[in-house]
Amino acid sequence: TPLMMACTRKNLEVIQTLLEHGANPLLRNKDGWNCFHIASREGHPEVLQYLLDVSPSCWDTESTTGRTPLHTAALSCFCLLSRCQYKPDSRDSCGVTPFMDALQNGHVGIARLLLDKHQACPTAVDALGAQALHRAAVTAQDGSIRFLVSELGVDVNGRATSLQLPALHYAAKEGHGHTIQTLLSLGADVQAKDGKGRSALHVASAGQRAEAARILLRAGLQDAPDATGMLAQQLARRPDVIQAFQGTQVST
Structure with missing residues (x-):
């Protein structure tokens, strides 16, 4: 939808105009993503805050593979944790948690937030039985590995x-x-x-x-x-x- 396209470009002014003219923020694309999901991926806190203001329930969504906006969040993570009621260690269809996602992509700061604000479990396992440590080894995220082993005692x-x-x-x-x-x-x-x-x-x-x-x-x-x-x-x-x-x- 035009609203989803505006979210990919982080264009807050266009997003505001579309919503003021009746755009539906809860519509989902073929992958099950709504505009909040897309905005979470792009990591624009102001867009996320605005979407939550005009549609407080837009955060409560999952893709067709069970991924929540929290799984795809980047720098916007704190906004999602402070205003949205995601369950700790919510899992997608592969059993992957947001904490695993953060560390396999090298986002140690986000992983810290998930631990401090969301009680994430550092040793949770995915559907195959792999922890964040193993997933970080696959993607060569040495900083994530050091964080898990040296700081968290994994x-x-x-x-x-x-x-x-x-x-x-x-x-x-x-x-x-x-x-x-x-x-x-x-x-x-x-x-x-x-x-x-x-x-x-x-x-x-x-x-x-x-x-x-x-x-x-x-x-x-x-x-x-x-x-x-x-x-x-x-x-x-x-x-x-x-x-x-x-x-x-x-x-x-």
Whole structure:
């Protein structure tokens, strides 16, 4: 709608004009978003305040995937928490909470607000069993990881999903070398194995992540068979990954 378009452009004057001429702020698009949802994504506090003034219930909405405006909020987060009655740790269809969303996108300040003003749970899990820590490892948000482990005391070796994956495995799978180093500096167990006996080296090798494999090997992780007898180096296909294993020892 024209009102939604005005919200994407953060044009308060046009928004006011449209609403004064009868635009409906509760209409939703094909994804289930109304104008307040869109304004939350754009992060314009003045627009959000105005929408709440003219339509106090517009905050109470979910998209077709269960995402509330709080999930998509940026700098507007404080406005949403102070004036809207969102439940703590509201979840979308994937079980993701606003706290997880904030940290996987590197918004530590917003995560602090959600903790202080909204009683967010730092160890809540999504539909697959992953915490904010694991999701931050996937997106290489080292600042978020430090916040969770150093300030909140989240277990850096905590496991996720039925496969019992630590955050180190997630970082290795994505090839985030600096995140692997951050996790190790925070006490991640380089020898940790998942539910199938695979080390982070197996995951890095299977994903053809040469830098990740080299970092893990330099950190003292030796190649060893998983539960099926497979070595990490047997999963290497790319020349640079194969080369990373040259001259390394195998642990039995």
